[in-house]
Amino acid sequence: MALPSYAGPLERTWYYTFRIICAAVFIFLIAPILIIVPLSFNAEPYFSFTQGMLTLDPDAFSLRWYETFLTSDRWINSIQNSVIVAFFATFFSAVLGTLAALGLSRSELPFKGVIMGLLISPMIVPLIIAAAGMFFFYSKLGISQTYVGLIMAHTALGTPFVVITVTATLSNFDHTLVKAGASLGATPTYTFFKVTMPLIMTGIISGALFAMMTSFDEVIVAIFIAGVEQRTIPLQMWAGIREQISPTILAVATILITFSIIMLSTVEILRRRSDRIRGIS
Amino acid sequence: MSISVEATGDLSPEEQKRLKADLHRSLRRNKMKALMLVAPLIIFILITFVAPIGDMLIRSVDDTVVNEYMPRTTEALDDWDGQALPDEAIYAALAQDIIEGRKEKTIGKAAKRLNYEKGGMRSLLMSTSRKHKKIQPPYKDSLIDIKKGWGDIDNWKVIQRLGSPVTASYYINAFDMETNSDGDVSFVPPDEQIYLKLFWRTIWMSVLITAMTVLLGYPVSYFLASLPLKHANVLMILVLLPFWTSLLVRTTSWIAMLQSQGVLNDLMVWIGVIGDENRVQLIYNAIGTVVAMTHILLPFMILPLYSVMKTVPPSYLRAARSLGATPWTAFWQVYLPQTVPGISAGAILVFILSIGYYITPALVGGQSGAFIGNAIAGHMQQSLNWGLAAALGVMLLVLVLGIYGLYNRVVGTNSVKLG
Numbered sequence: 001m002a003l004p005s006y007a008g009p010l011e012r013t014w015y016y017t018f019r020i021i022c023a024a025v026f027i028f029l030i031a032p033i034l035i036i037v038p039l040s041f042n043a044e045p046y047f048s049f050t051q052g053m054l055t056l057d058p059d060a061f062s063l064r065w066y067e068t069f070l071t072s073d074r075w076i077n078s079i080q081n082s083v084i085v086a087f088f089a090t091f092f093s094a095v096l097g098t099l100a101a102l103g104l105s106r107s108e109l110p111f112k113g114v115i116m117g118l119l120i121s122p123m124i125v126p127l128i129i130a131a132a133g134m135f136f137f138y139s140k141l142g143i144s145q146t147y148v149g150l151i152m153a154h155t156a157l158g159t160p161f162v163v164i165t166v167t168a169t170l171s172n173f174d175h176t177l178v179k180a181g182a183s184l185g186a187t188p189t190y191t192f193f194k195v196t197m198p199l200i201m202t203g204i205i206s207g208a209l210f211a212m213m214t215s216f217d218e219v220i221v222a223i224f225i226a227g228v229e230q231r232t233i234p235l236q237m238w239a240g241i242r243e244q245i246s247p248t249i250l251a252v253a254t255i256l257i258t259f260s261i262i263m264l265s266t267v268e269i270l271r272r273r274s275d276r277i278r279g280i281s
Numbered sequence: 282m283s284i285s286v287e288a289t290g291d292l293s294p295e296e297q298k299r300l301k302a303d304l305h306r307s308l309r310r311n312k313m314k315a316l317m318l319v320a321p322l323i324i325f326i327l328i329t330f331v332a333p334i335g336d337m338l339i340r341s342v343d344d345t346v347v348n349e350y351m352p353r354t355t356e357a358l359d360d361w362d363g364q365a366l367p368d369e370a371i372y373a374a375l376a377q378d379i380i381e382g383r384k385e386k387t388i389g390k391a392a393k394r395l396n397y398e399k400g401g402m403r404s405l406l407m408s409t410s411r412k413h414k415k416i417q418p419p420y421k422d423s424l425i426d427i428k429k430g431w432g433d434i435d436n437w438k439v440i441q442r443l444g445s446p447v448t449a450s451y452y453i454n455a456f457d458m459e460t461n462s463d464g465d466v467s468f469v470p471p472d473e474q475i476y477l478k479l480f481w482r483t484i485w486m487s488v489l490i491t492a493m494t495v496l497l498g499y500p501v502s503y504f505l506a507s508l509p510l511k512h513a514n515v516l517m518i519l520v521l522l523p524f525w526t527s528l529l530v531r532t533t534s535w536i537a538m539l540q541s542q543g544v545l546n547d548l549m550v551w552i553g554v555i556g557d558e559n560r561v562q563l564i565y566n567a568i569g570t571v572v573a574m575t576h577i578l579l580p581f582m583i584l585p586l587y588s589v590m591k592t593v594p595p596s597y598l599r600a601a602r603s604l605g606a607t608p609w610t611a612f613w614q615v616y617l618p619q620t621v622p623g624i625s626a627g628a629i630l631v632f633i634l635s636i637g638y639y640i641t642p643a644l645v646g647g648q649s650g651a652f653i654g655n656a657i658a659g660h661m662q663q664s665l666n667w668g669l670a671a672a673l674g675v676m677l678l679v680l681v682l683g684i685y686g687l688y689n690r691v692v693g694t695n696s697v698k699l700g
Contacts, residue, residue, distance in 0.1 A: 011608060014608070018500065018504070019504075021500050022500055022501050022504040025497045025498075025500065025501045025579075026501065026516070026519045028497070028576065028579075029519050029520060029523050029576065029579060029580075030519050030522065030523065031538070032523075032531055032534035032535055032537075032538055032576065033522060033523060033526060033530075033531070033534065035534060035537060035538060035544055036530070036533065036534040036537060039537055046542070047536065047537040047540065047542070047543060048537070048540075048542050048543055048544060048547055049544065049547065096321055096322040096325055097322065099318050099319070099321060099322065100318065100319045100321070100322035100323075102318050103314075103315045103316065103317070103318030103319035103320075104319060106311070106314070106315040106318075108308065108311040108312045108314075108315045109312070109315040109316065109319065110312060110316070115319055115323065118323065118326060118327075118331070119319075119322060119323070119326060121326070121330065121331070122326065122330050124633065124681065124682070124685055125330075125334065125637075125678060125681065125682075126636070126637020126638075126639075126654065126677060126678070126681055127637065127639070128637055128639045128654040128657050128658060128674070128677075129334065129337070129637065129657070129674045129677060129678050130330065130333065130334065132337055132657060132658075132661055132670055132671065132674050133333030133334040133335075133336055133337040133674070134329075134333040135661065136333065136336055136337065136340060136667070137332055137333035137336040137337075138333070140336070152329045153329060155325070155329070156325065156326055156329040156330040159322060159325075159326070163322070213525065216527070217527045217528055217529070219528070219529060219640060220639055220640060223658075224661070234527065234528075234529050237529045237530075237533070238529060238640070241529070241532075241533060241536070241644055242644070245536075249533055250533070250537070253527075253529075253530040253533050253534065256526070256527045256530050257526055257530060260522065260525040260526045260527065261522065261525075263525055264518070264521055264522060264525045267525075268521075
């Protein structure tokens, strides 16, 4: 969008104003994340920059909040819980979601619209409603305040992402390949693992990453159905912000930001790979 | 899918018939196979997700507490016409329920439920049950003697009304209405309204947040779409990084930014826009909710807008200009209409997400920035009025599904894409 040479002064002004507006929005998007990182190294128990930090005095910075974080049983426990819950929820979401996507991509499936609507409903229904419902229902089933309950809830919330990404990948899938496999004598299972799965793997993985992120970040359902034993990282943060606000939260936040950068890069690499395979770019 | 088998001269009628039957069988088998693949997830979602919501729906009209814990009284009241005080038999039933309920320690539950409907019912029941030794025949005089409230016909009407196992009372409450002693339903005075106001506020703040995301997201998406892909991908990181960052992390950073000793206020004091003593209250009010939620939901607007704008050929704008249109006309008449699908997809996504928000308003919204989700959580966790929480939840659900259905009908959801 270079400025054409025939542009008048008004257009010139607008061109630069427009770029300034865009820059401002980009700053708005990224500023909260950029600010939280230096603040987590604050030597003082404040949420704001001290005089020392602004003059880059080394004494004003410290790793004490990271130390508090890593030496706190509560936080360590919450990391374990988050990893356990996210792992199982991601695994079950990926398996159930991929199977369903394979069914959904078959033209023979009846009531496709209704089924799709049902399967992606966990993405549309506000979480607070789902959480309130689960609070009652899961305690009736006796799985409230257990890992099983939390994993089941997070699996339900994660499956729509897998269904959507794998269905999208399958829409570009060449079904004659399956027939070719069958004509060469392979069993359907063998064809699936040797032909279909490698080709839709990028879809499965990026869907699984979305599901994992959902579980890792989910707090509303956890508030209602997790017991003290199952406190996850977001739940611990939620409690921390509401009870005693300390910069430990900022240290946790910084670690989570690093984590999301890794996730983002993985998803981007996968996306480009799948674009390349499909011959888009 | 329908496949018709053309009759050819080579096949005898029996063979044709058999071929048709074979084809049918194979089609049905394929159908079953497809269903078998989808079935596990359908069953899983039905149990873990749909059933809980259905359970909540039942809970919003379910009202068996009084019926269960005061069985004799409610049964006896079935035939009471509500004209005059009940007769001795009904008082006897009540006396027995109270004595029984005290022994089983269940009378408190019934008392609590009655108290939601009419203040004072709890103390009426509880203090009567404490003085249970004084209860003796004739029960009518004895009970009225213990507590005058038993001589008040309105109290009896409340018990009669709640004796039914199904109730609309939670919805009446959730719609800011009340039931008077005659059983007539009317709206409470406007200054006593809570939930309708909260619904309104949730809706208009969601509209405001959606409008803000359009306002901020449109120029940025346009800018990104007009850049060469290489540069756009780099700048896209600035959009995707917040998108992938934990909701709680972003909310926390907005607390650090907006609080009165926070970064933004410090910056304004330092520049000299405001004095140190009159720092601006940017958080724990509606401003906090709108700013933080606009930030959190902005990527959901930019991503669909960007993908739609990528498909608009830039030559259209140039053509419009070369035909004599001013930059504004070219934009308004040529470019904007082609990006409407992107705007509507982003707007519906942002609006639906926003209307059900709970965490961010709870942490940065304070009183004036609270959403309906906060009221639901409040009734679930603090006041423990679960029936009311369920009724409010069902109302929110109907609202969201209604908007989604409307959008689906008008636009179709195929334009919504992930990441």
